[in-house]
Amino acid sequence: MKQPPDEQPNLTRRQFASMAAAAAAGFVLTACGPKRLYEMPTDRLKARIREMERKYAEEFGTAVTVADTPPIPGVEFAYALDISRCIGCRRCVYACVAENNQSRNPQIQWIRVLSMDKDKGVDFSDADPYYQPEQVPQEGHFYVPVQCQQCRNAPCTKVCPTGATWTEKDGIVVIDYDWCIGCRYCMAACPYGARHFNWAQPSIPKDELNPKTHYLGNRPRPKGVVEKCTFCIQRTRNGRYPACVEVCPVGARKFGNLLDPASEIRYVIENKRVLVLKEELNTMPKFFYFYGT
């Protein structure tokens, strides 16, 4: 069989050496390698994002966008969940997994729905996250879905030794997956079990990837870092609802701008019986629970 002519001739040692030297010089010149997101000059961030998109496209065989949409001025997001409406169907859990590219194996889920006993009220020591009845809602039970509470006084960001997680101006607590060292101190600090670790290489079937991603949100994560709910940053910063709000069949989930007096979220807070989880810890969640009926 005839060999096709080499289109790219093998590198000579000299060429390789000069390329390596150029790469090393470039690395040093661009301020000693990668930096935390907001310490990166814009042009470098753009280049980084292009590189990321190329890599993801190659890995998943489809065009992937990585947005870096900033917070919208005058917006602070908040969430409210109607405990009296929730039927425990877990549609939010699976919509979240699909939207936010959570690993299917090992399984990662940012929302955890707890089944609780009506006799006992909101009592975590008696909660069951693994309920599996034929039909929900189950007699004598009510449901409390828990995800990141986007605390104003967040214990998780405070403890991070590298500053890899912080609260954005619109109130979303985010993680830079490229800066996290995986020490899991934030997971120990979180009172809501909202942070999840990639114990193994996350896997998402190629045809199930959501290609519209955000740098601080649902872009595919590497092994060994922490992830969590971001209020669907890739959607909400573009004026859309989070996936869990959209999918909820009973309308138990409300979302909006805390700073807008006409918003639904403000209506709920001002007119309903509202509570936050583990109030005594003074974490000041922006995720409220209420009894709508």
Added chain:
Amino acid sequence: MDTLRLFSRFVKGSLRLVLTGNRSYWAWMAFLAALIASGASAYAHQVSTGLVMTAMRDQVSWGFYIGNFTFLVGVAAAAVVLVIPAYIYDWKPIREIVIYGELLAVSAIVMCLLFVMVDIGRPDRFWHLIPPWGHLNFPQSILAWDVLVLNVYFLINFVVVTHILFRAFHGRHYDKRVVVPLVLLSIPMAVGIHTVTAFLFNGLAARPYWNSSILAPQFLASAFCSGPAILLVVLQVLRRFTRFEIQNEAIWKIAELMAYAAFLNLFLHGAEAFKEYYSNTQHLLYTEYWFSGLGAHRTLVPYAWAAVTLNSLAFVLFIVPAWRRHPVTLNLGCLAIYAGCYIDKGMGLIIPGLTPDALGEIYEYFPTTTELRVAAGVFALGFLVFTLMLKVAVPITLGEFQTERTGGAH
């Protein structure tokens, strides 16, 4: 230049020393090397597969590694038990052996740093902690404080022992202006590393089992039990196998101090148990998981009671003067208190702190073979460092190993 030349001679001499030894020395080294190799291969597998090789999961996100780290910070801090009587009260019998406490501190810190390294998900990003390349979230993160104090404490002890040994190697007495201030500084630093490590857990309101102000004092009390226990055994081994003379008074004095520390440790544990059981709030769950189990979840219960038994036994053995002076009961006490504190501060602190988890789920953690192998490897590496340093330090302090004074400038 002269110092440099002298130092290189010191290093070369030390190398020669550690490369010569009798059969039991090499058997010990081979044993350590085997453990290190096994740990390294387990760790390589963990790095390529991920921390899924451990039993840790989202519910119990810290385990055996962080438990060992916490325990060893205590061992490192314990050098101060020797430093205080030696330098503050100028008590000569201990002054002669204080350097071994510092060598132990150096090896313990090496192990601490390794345990953190094997625990993190992205060891390749370790430099993210180190300014100016990385970003250390200081003073907000207590982990940032811990990184700082552990490294400073390591440096202090390393500089002091290197200085003393280097000077002794050249037949000179150490420079008091260097050693005394550093040794004095090492006292608050020793308290500091352990307090900061306690605060690491103490500061988390999410975990009621740790969120107790008694934690830091209790850490110190148990540290002053377990660290000296290792030292006492090492000192007796040295006395047996080398010409090194260690007065009985020194050993007895340390044992006496350990009796007080053991009492304090038991007392603080008792105070915490009283508060939990008497007030009987929901926060009692964690203590119950440790001592009696929750329903069918009883994995740790035998360990809890083993720790209580060992710590109480050791206290009795140390508090009776005749027993702490008798070699058999003394060493039995050392073993008991070491094992008691190891269980108590490793598994007994970390696992119940995270079980049940923040949302009430009970996931029963027990370390996997990977974790055990990696941990054994880290311990072996620490003991290797300790052995090599002792191999150099003992002959130097005995005056058996000194530079030949031929044709030098001195």
